[in-house]
Amino acid sequence: MKALALGILAALILLTAPGSQALAAEASEAPGAKPLAVGTAFPDVPLIGPVSPELADSLGIPQNGPTPIAKVKAEALIVEIFSMYCPFCQRDTPTVNELAALIDKRGLAGRVKIIGIGAGNSDTEVDIFRKKFKVPFALFSDATFAVHSAVGQVGTPYYYVLKKTPQGFTIVAAHLGLIHSPADFLADVVAKAGL
């Protein structure tokens, strides 16, 4: 009887384990999403909203935008499209913060940068998100969804990995939904951007 109970318990654990929900959505869907294709140029969208002097200096942009994204000083740029209203983005933020720390730890901070763009979020809303999750990288607002529309009206969180070329930024990778391993994600960024 004890063995039976253990058997059922083991099966229930397997059925209810997070892995069994792999097919459950891990992103807030956006009706009509048409992500931009890997290999294409990333549109020169404006970065809107104030950033701290330190972050502005790191990105090589003025503190107060709007600044065209092509002005950002980076060999590879990870652009997170998020929303403070998206529970998946909220859940993913500690992992993205880990990714930022890992970039620093690996000595890549001068070459690989991360920014976030808050789809449909005002400066106030972006600030709430920044403070709540102690986000160490620059976040920009997109209150009118104009940037969101220009980058394919994607679900959130959505990650574009961009490589700097003489013409601007080119998309080398894209990812919808939660990041499960910052190390794997960074390895992919390094490989795809040819760093």
Next chain:
Amino acid sequence: MRRIVPLLTLAALLWIAPAMAADPIPGGLAGNIYPVPTLPPTDSQLAVAVGSPMPDFDLPTITGGRVKLSDYLGKKNLVITFVPAAWTPVCSGQWPGYNIARDIFEDNDAALIGITLDNIPTLYAWTRQMGDLWFPVASDFWPHGGLAQKLGILRSDGVSERALFLVDKKGVIRFIDVHDINARPDLGPLLEAMAKVHAEK
């Protein structure tokens, strides 16, 4: 036999697990949103104004309790967020945002109540998908839209407007945003109004 039974049970459950995982309807909030076309921005006539007394209410919540205006009078400023309907696109993204702004509400000595005109079981199932909400969620289902009607935000199809009300500790309405139902209101103006009311002595 005693050893075989659990193994068979485990095998059977493992066998049906992939079928369960392959359910064509993805789970969770994101996978179960009912598509809604663009609607007329508003479809009602406000019955209150800034400076009006907040109409009394006593509504059931998803935790089995009730929320009443008298719970807050003299104690807390009160923000009431009406969203039109559970399981619809904009509404499903609104309260998860308020869920990370708790500190700001508390800093302004303000409580928050979320209300829709859905019934309690629907509201319960829907909000469970948002994680743990820190604020009470109440139903204005029966008499249908009773509070929404007193406020003048009951639409002709039986849902409420997407509306925000800030009520001060004296029970006076201090801020109203009956928003375009198709869009989420920016939290900024509400937070400014909360700070202004809180700053009054």
